[in-house]
Amino acid sequence: MSCLMVAYVTNRTLVPDFRNWPYSVPWTDVFRPLGAPDCPIDNQTALVRWGKTGFNIGLPDKTVYSYKSGLPVPLSIGPDLKKLPTDHYLWWISQFAKYTMRLQSWEEELMKKFKDVLKLQIPTVGIVVRKRDKRGEKRKLEIHSIDRYMSLAKKYFSKLEETQTNVTRRILLSTDDRNVFKLVRKRYRPPRWQIIGFQRKTEVEDIVKDIYMLSECNFVVCSFSADICRLVLELKESQELNSVYRIKSLGYNYFYATEGFRKLRFLLKY
Secondary structure, eight states, rough: OOOHHHHHHHHOOOOOOOOOOOOOOOOOHOOOOSSOTOOOOOOOEEEEOOOOOEEEOOOOOSOEEOOSEEEEGGGHHHHHHHSSOOOHHHHHHHHHHHTOOOOHHHHHHHHHHHHHHOOOOOOOOEEESOOOTTTTSSSOOOOOHHHHHHHHHHHHHHHHHHHHHSOOOOEEEEESHHHHHHHHHHHHTTTEEEEEEEOSSSHHHHHHHHHHHHSSSEEEEOOOOSSSHHHHHEEEHSSSSTTTGGGSSSSSOOOOOOOGGEEEEEEEEO
């Protein structure tokens, strides 16, 4: 997604490189192609290298442009972007998240069927409880008690019940730990609560199910330390402004990719 931003701002064609793609299912089996997938990567390809606080663009003639911080934005849209009544930084990222996550037609059909199977309805609170982030992820994530997640869901539903009657307290639970399902269903039982969801595995299609179903929830409780939580926010923001108020993160503020990019940098195309 970061390289797609650079390609857009610099008016270049993105040539994606999936040689280190960590999943058994190819990208184009799930998502629509990014950029020009048939273009070869050769000595005429400009390369983008990302660091913790900036990135470099290496052109074929060996010219290198260095940018120390900030996500790239075309200078031409700066005035309009600043008028949006939302977080400009989040909105800009959300547009690329939406484009990157475009599903193939058959995957869209699978998502519709899966939504019907889940019986996902309004209102629903999504809860993400994860012990690991994604395949190959080594860092340890914060572990919070399930009651802390559920207390925020209770507050959301209690607020709804002030103006609505017969509110079903429906929870879409996404977790990689089967014991979490057992615990939640034991403590929060029908008819007061309805617990739906699935134990997520580590393949890309399972992750996509997570992200798309959670992005359709009215409210989500998770932690921005997890990539999936931040991506859900980005997709929600692409659908509705100020979606940051529809997600509650336990312990972390929203950030993109690395902490060094918590601002926008307006660039001229070249």
